[in-house]
Amino acid sequence: MVLVAAAALAVGAPDAARAAPRPSDPEATTRVGYGGHEFTVPASWEVVDLDEHPDACVRFDRHAVYLGTPGNRPDCPAGARGRTEALLVEPSTAAGSTVTENRTAGTYRVVADGVAVTAAYADDRARIQSILGGAGLPVAAAQTEPTAGAPGAAPLPADATSYRGRGFDACTAPDQSAMDAWWSTSGYRAVGVYIGGINRACSQSKLTAEWVRTQYTRGWRFIPLYVGRQPASGSGSCVGGCAVITSPVSQGIAAADDAVRQAAALGFGKGSVIYNDLENYTPGGALTTRVLGYLDAYTERLHTLGYRSGAYGNVGSLVTDLVANRSSTTLPDVLHFARWNRQATTADPAIPATLWSEHQRIHQYQGDTAETHGGVKINVDRNQLDVD
Known part of the structure; x- marks a missing residue:
């Protein structure tokens, strides 16, 4: 998988930006801008520009921020399993805003203000809430995903x-x-x-x-x-x-x-x-x-x-x-x-x-x-x- 070094990312979105971590921070952080939102994440997280690296595999078993639309042919290992805190931030043209959480699967899905975010977490749900909230996304208004009895797609044979x-x-x-x-x-x-x-x-x-x-x-x-x-x-x-x-x-x-x-x-x-x-x-x-x-x-x-x-x-x-x-x-x-x-x-x-x-x-x-x-x-x- 091709990854972009945290100190050298040039994001393809017009308003993408990042700020260098401040040495005085208890935990060094990096600010990643995309689609008019700024995500403050640990500086140790990798940041991947999917427009520049369409073959990158978007994985939620490692700390990372993925920016852009996943490519059609990602180079993913067949056997990857696991979960930690990670973000996929994509452009979106959907009207309005929605935010749902699947506590069983450890996932937030947010659509608001031109972006669609999939935020995964394992043990540190509070960190993901802080990252999303700090980016101005309405995480506090999250609705629980529908239950198992909710209508689905028309069933296959x-x-x-x-x-x-x-x-x-x-x-x-x-x-x-x-x-x-x-x-x-x-x-x-x-x-x-x-x-x-x-x-x-x-x-x-x-x-x-x-x-x-x-x-x-x-x-x-x-x-x-x-x-x-x-x-x-x-x-x-x-x-x-x-x-x-x-x-x-x-x-x-x-x-x-x-x-x-x-x-x-x-x-x-x-x-x-x-x-x-x-x-x-x-x-x-x-x-x-x-x-x-x-x-x-x-x-x-x-x-x-x-x-x-x-x-x-x-x-x-x-x-x-x-x-x-x-x-x-x-x-x-x-x-x-x-x-x-x-x-x-x-x-x-x-x-x-x-x-x-x-x-x-x-x-x-x-x-x-x-x-x-x-x-x-x-x-x-x-x-x-x-x-x-």
């Missing part, structure tokens, strides 16, 4: 999350020309999309209900992935830290409610599978208890809301715990397991043949690899699906 064959997932949804090129030349027919969650690292500027419906019409099927709270801060690919499970039942229910809200907004209706992404961890003791309690609550709540539960995890962690505790926990309806052995099969020695045996498996058999099809390169994870 029931087979939207069913497929048998090859699929890929990428950190951010590819643009339309990339999807068309890969349809014509790659052999893939299913795509994993990260629909939400507090540890979803990459922004999703292309992922809309219209995008999802267009791909479905062209023949694509989907793996909707929700990156909720993780077993531990250093879980799997959460290099910069993850928001973790602390109250398994309440957080599992909240994750299910938010996952359904995000899925419905994209057109995934009742009966769809929504996969809770749980990165690798060391199973055992209290950690196993927290993970299974969280996933059990997530699954039960999804069933209540009319959706099917999927779970993504490594064969050495989540799969081990699910198999060992299968008689005392509510198993997810579909298992998406990771073993990077480059074998495109859904059979695995760690999974008894009697479990998830009725077309209820996805195998992620290779991870974070760059592929080029039709002249378009994307960093992907490779999957073999057997899901009805």
Whole structure:
């Protein structure tokens, strides 16, 4: 990812500006101007001009300010996960102002006075509130995002999350020309999309209900992935830290409610599978208890809301715990397991043949690899699906 050094940014917007940090500040800060607003952020945060660097990946797992419209072909790692405080500030022509907050996903969305801001946070919600408020944005008037029962987009047909064959997932949804090129030349027919969650690292500027419906019409099927709270801060690919499970039942229910809200907004209706992404961890003791309690609550709540539960995890962690505790926990309806052995099969020695045996498996058999099809390169994870 191309990043702009904090001391040398030349922002493309006409009124963009920054002031040097004052040495006397308890914590050195930088003022970043964009669209008539001035954001005061820690001087250690990277500032990225997306107009100058359209291939930059907008990520919320590192402290950064991204200015401008995300490019069509960002260079994002397939396996990025995690959450910290970060901002994406885009130009907007929308009339009026709106500000919403998703406490489950740690995100403010603000549209006001010519800008649209996505502000992510993990533990330091107060800092994000201060940054937005200091820029004259009406953060104090934030409304809570609608609940899981709120109307969404017109639902896709029931087979939207069913497929048998090859699929890929990428950190951010590819643009339309990339999807068309890969349809014509790659052999893939299913795509994993990260629909939400507090540890979803990459922004999703292309992922809309219209995008999802267009791909479905062209023949694509989907793996909707929700990156909720993780077993531990250093879980799997959460290099910069993850928001973790602390109250398994309440957080599992909240994750299910938010996952359904995000899925419905994209057109995934009742009966769809929504996969809770749980990165690798060391199973055992209290950690196993927290993970299974969280996933059990997530699954039960999804069933209540009319959706099917999927779970993504490594064969050495989540799969081990699910198999060992299968008689005392509510198993997810579909298992998406990771073993990077480059074998495109859904059979695995760690999974008894009697479990998830009725077309209820996805195998992620290779991870974070760059592929080029039709002249378009994307960093992907490779999957073999057997899901009805």
